[in-house]
Amino acid sequence: MNIEYIEAFMYVVHFKSIHQAADALFLSQPTVTARIKTLERELETELFERRGRGIVLTDKGRDFIPFAEQIIRTFQQGKKQLKKGNDREEIVIGANLITSQYFIPFALPLWKKDHLELRFKFISAPNDVLVNKLLRKEIDVAFMKEESHHALEQKALLDNSVRLVVKPGHPLENQSQVTAHKLAQEPLVFFECEAFDWNRVHKIFEVAKIEPRIEFQVGHLEVAKSLVQTGCGMGFLPYLCIKDELKTGELVEVDVSHLLQLTQHIYGTYYRPDVPFLWNDILSSVEKFNENGSLSRL
Template sequence: MDIRLINAFITVATLHNFTQAADQLGYAQSSVTSQIQMLEKELGVRLFDRLGKKVCLTPEGEEFLIYARELLCSWEKAKGLLSSSKFPRGILTIGADESICAAKLPKLLEEYHKQYPEVEFSIKIGSTDELEIWLKENQIDIAVLLDRAWHAPELKVEIQREESLALLVSPDHPLAYKESVFPHDVSNYPMLLVSHGCCCQNLFQAVMEDARETFRTMLETGSVQTLKQFAMLGFGITVLPLYEAHDEIAAHRLAKLNWAGKDLKLFIQVVHHRDKWISPSIEAFLKICEDIEW
């Protein structure tokens, strides 16, 4: 069985779209369609139902997808073990959320490139849900993210570091000099939050609900810089990882509130699929994550 057929099948099954799968694989759509037809003929079953532009797995396709992923992982492991070179080289595909990519990843990759210049990087930015899917579908080698502690059975967390969130305001905000700030204090002011579904917003919302307090959202955006700008101008309170605002706090453009509510803590995590072969390039990345301050 041609491993390219397996890869095409997994890609179409993930994206539910032949055109997008072809773009990702770098093939013509007709080639991907032909590959799937060849695989279906070899297996003697129909793998997809095509409902207009929507592509859905048949029950047989759902069952085969489990084995296809295992086959692809085994192929990569075998290929890597037989490689004559144990020195990191090739392409390392890293998934990261927006915050990590902007504030943490550049330093890691700068150090990595100094030590292993033959490795090229491919970076995919996505939400926590997307990163989890990409790991399970073998679309990325490793993920670096900020979230609550992960406990997915298929995934292995190699590194986990606690990271605090901070409630940030302009230095002249009424709460800036308050000795202790509780959820009921915050509920009186507009909130500036990262887009819906972000781990920061989810944790803040959970803490406020636990305190039985409501809050009003004035601005919701994926841009951390926009949130900080609005907070600096006095429009409200933003909730961000503390590392996102070190420079603004040091320059007295933002002030960190003395939060006295339930802890707002998340974890920076470096994760890979449990069955993923740890290539020299992945092993080197994990070591750099452990060795340098980032």
């Protein structure tokens, strides 16, 4: 039984699509289909059945999932064991873009200080790429958005809620129960990226049947934050990028919880059931980050 056939099976299970599984594996659709068919012949049972234009797991296919996971896990553990003694052990950390920018530079030196014997490899990538790499055992632990997958374990680690912030002295500072109409009168620095559901921000104005006064629309967090800091407008920004500025008073949060609650977290994510070697160190670094905010405060 070829391990690549079992991996193809698990990718199709995850994506519920041969086409998407093929893209993630960098293979053609016919190749993935052939691997599934070969696996079915070896197991003497159908793992998937056609339903409309898609495919669904059969009962036998669903029963096979835990065994497929165990085979892949055992294979990876065997590879790792054989490498021991030849090279320094390598730990691979992945993170989405915002965590890469604001948390990883704080945490990596702490992890290295406590584990001089390890070599650290860091990968910054979008959420879907991180999921693929976790499933392929190319990453030990990833920091990413919430992802529903039976093979992945997640724990909320970092608060990354979206907050409305302004420069100190702004007309909205210290105002309570701000209305959507009042917000629409103020210039807005609008930052948008794939990591957040910004349609919910638009909903504030949609419900009130008004248009926000967007003066700047930017695709870079630091640019957006800088514009808010210089008084060019208010901005809805994720907490990780403004955490320090809120502590020092360089930015002020405007309470709009009565209009919008965009609670989001960054999750520590790993392949079940093995807890990553660094997990306790990761939890400790999160605590220190929440207390200190940046390396300069240590």
